[in-house]
Amino acid sequence: MFNCLVKNMLERAVKLYPNVEITDRKPSGERFSYTYKDMHKRICRLANVLGDLGIKSGDGNMGDRIGVVAWNNHRHLELFLGVPMFGAVFHSLNVRLSLDHLSYIINHAEDEVIFCDPDFLPLFEAMEDRIANVQHFIIMTDEDKLPETKLSPVSSYEDLLSQASPEYTFPDFDENTPMAMCYTTATTGRPKGCVYTHRMQYIHALTAVAIGGANDKSIQMSMVPMFHMLGWGAPYFCTWFGMKQALTGRHPDVATFAKLIEEEKATDVMGVPVLARALLEELRTGKYDYSSLQRFVAGGSAPDLALIKGYEDLGIDFRQGYGMTETAPLITLSLIKGPLEGLPTEKKQELKRKGGLIPPCLEWKVLNEKGGEVKWDGKEIGQLAVRGPWVIEEYYKEPEKTAECFKDGWLYTRDMVTVDEEAYISVVDRAGDLIKSGGEWISTLDLDDYIMRHPAVLEAATIGVPNPRWDERPVSFVVLRPESKGKVTGDEIKRFLLDEVKVAKWWIPDEFIFVDEIPKTAAAKFDKKTLREKYAGEG
């Protein structure tokens, strides 16, 4: 039977779009560009390098794991495609993990080789004695000379490529061969490994384009680090559909993103809400021509209404995506359904804020505490369970954690959601974060959103704390904007929530704790576990 393999993506790009560009920012800041044709030759060289290093490919079973940590650059993209096409497993390392977790996952995945940008060498030097399984470090730099390092053995990516043949015939193999893996950014316990097969990413990429509406006229510039959930799949679907890819290079800041949109005429941008907000403010300065920009997809956490409205006021279609490492990553996208197209703009923006729709291919159910399906009223809360062609069915080498989260092929997401009459799914909270106060649910995510609508508030994170009368009550940590520090009180925020946002009285947090910063997880989300520990320690 025909096998659905990642190689079809690059091979199609080379045949149909040989001269379409991939651009990058060199560490020097200069623009770099080459074409799919150029990239294909280098990926052939890369495959020969992997063979020379003794890397073993898989066929139904798992090939050797290749750890990779890099900025969003063209060499990173080469590894995204080349490692799977060779038959090995691209292990994307999230540099925002703690050293403990990073060394743990490198060991747990048994990475044979690490490819890394020079900026990340200190990370590996700091845990050198803890990752003895790594046989080889390959440094990706523009410089002729490699940086000084105590790691060994070390080679230069460019040297190895230049010595390798540009001819390589990528083999066929079983489509269920693993092509990549990511670990979850666990807030409790160890990160868990999610292994993706060729078939999974193949069907995921087709679906992402089928619902997203991008095509070979699109120009993608992602603010999402490629080490976050495979860059949300963009390296695959952009290549397959012949899109121009504008990569953002080393240490990009918001001005870099805005400038790239102008210079590369980006049509599609993806990013987390925090960066989306910063980019919006940058675009509003009027310093950039962003007329090419058609769509913004935000994911990672929920966007607020002001953000959605802000983009759409500039004529940019704003969409909220929701996903997980376990689903590589797509679960919902906040498209406006055909039958709702006639709604007023504000209603549509409210829908986009609330959540999104399940795409074709995924099966889903939302189960309440009794194990029954919730009512589709936008109110009853239940846990979302999904299964489908790109949803993993186990954690890598973790039978116990697998048994906790998977049952009969279904992934129990631990995300608590509501479903409205039109099947829009809204994430209310993580299972552990939701507050039960006097027998009723309070969503900390909603409260965070409401508090952040106050003009003086930069960030807000709410947790539940034990309460003798109500079982649990909300307490919010608040970061004020620099100019408002010391000038806004908890009472003022309480008044704002009651009078302006019209929050129910019993939802109002018992306490507002002003802090300089909210701790974040490696996925850039508020780290509520640390906040709870902090509160318990001080309380």
Added chain:
Amino acid sequence: MFNCLVKNMLERAVKLYPNVEITDRKPSGERFSYTYKDMHKRICRLANVLGDLGIKSGDGNMGDRIGVVAWNNHRHLELFLGVPMFGAVFHSLNVRLSLDHLSYIINHAEDEVIFCDPDFLPLFEAMEDRIANVQHFIIMTDEDKLPETKLSPVSSYEDLLSQASPEYTFPDFDENTPMAMCYTTATTGRPKGCVYTHRMQYIHALTAVAIGGANDKSIQMSMVPMFHMLGWGAPYFCTWFGMKQALTGRHPDVATFAKLIEEEKATDVMGVPVLARALLEELRTGKYDYSSLQRFVAGGSAPDLALIKGYEDLGIDFRQGYGMTETAPLITLSLIKGPLEGLPTEKKQELKRKGGLIPPCLEWKVLNEKGGEVKWDGKEIGQLAVRGPWVIEEYYKEPEKTAECFKDGWLYTRDMVTVDEEAYISVVDRAGDLIKSGGEWISTLDLDDYIMRHPAVLEAATIGVPNPRWDERPVSFVVLRPESKGKVTGDEIKRFLLDEVKVAKWWIPDEFIFVDEIPKTAAAKFDKKTLREKYAGEG
């Protein structure tokens, strides 16, 4: 592992688009409409009916075959979805086949049950004694009383459904379970069976939408009979993506199509060039509001430039699709690539006339007589070979024919094509129709197109005839428009080809034979085999 099954399509439509309409024209001409929610209930009833009839479902292997022949109507759509979801095989019968071929395929497929519209009963009555394998005939009619027939046993679709329970849980099974089959409309020898699995149609539908750009705002009205290559896949992808479907009912004529576009606000229409041409003339009368119409996809044979320009002058994006029964059916679609978007309109229309691009998923090569790949110059001719997730890998129970056309998983299409510098594939001719004159190729399809550009010509079909000096020479059969009959000579057409179309002198047919009609195959293509026999018999 998760199985990719047709049931996801309907289940998604019911959950996300319960109230989106499917409309139909009753035999009385009245409008009929119901929703995905209504249809789902009836399909549950249908599954119970199939179970009661003793139909066996498959799981990896082949379930029982259900023969179906009907107009494009809602019951037909129910069978498209319900039979595969039950686990049986939807055998789509092309009523344009000869009785010999029709009875042959019903026997060869071993159809257990036949579902048919009353209009097609005489077909089955005429071959009753030749299809003894059929256990049951189920007639789909709006009338309370079944029409008189000598077929037996006979039941009413509506009666059976009304007696069945509306509750049914569609099972999971192996995605490689056959879900449908079609036979080729062979011009030589017996029709050959092509069996499609759930997985094949699933990936085909995703890809069709990913490249085609339709979405849940689209309203599909197809002029393609649903018994032609599964209606080009529309029943599946339209349902999956929640599109409104406007079905055309019994004996639709061109005025019906034009009226439906206006009444149902169709955005997408599909059809063969002959009907496309008729519809264009109808729309041009100014009697209809066709402002909703965005896209026209033509397939089955090559559209001419005037047709493409005609639609695009009305603001409708015209696309040429090319496919085969063996590929269920998509092989190419004439999209304008991103990098060519800036070409002048005439150049883009010329590209659309020439051919199309291979979509994601398919692998392809074009081999010349020496077995090497042709040069991508738009000139060198070779045979197209394809493989991919929706390409069959054998003919049903035909090991010899399978060995002729398939090798190492590749389908050798017998279509002779060129590839231009931009990878646009143009079908020059069927392997047997291409003319080799004095060592050089002449495309009869191109000649047909050139001759049909003459304003007095309605149809033209060219064949190669033996010639002692040049091996082969072209001879053209020509049908003139009624008002031009007897007024246009072969010399006039010859002059037109030389002076207006600028056809090379050695391509000019040796003879123009004026006829009242060109014989057609069951796929509505010019039947060149019959023309060759006719010429040989008369020559």
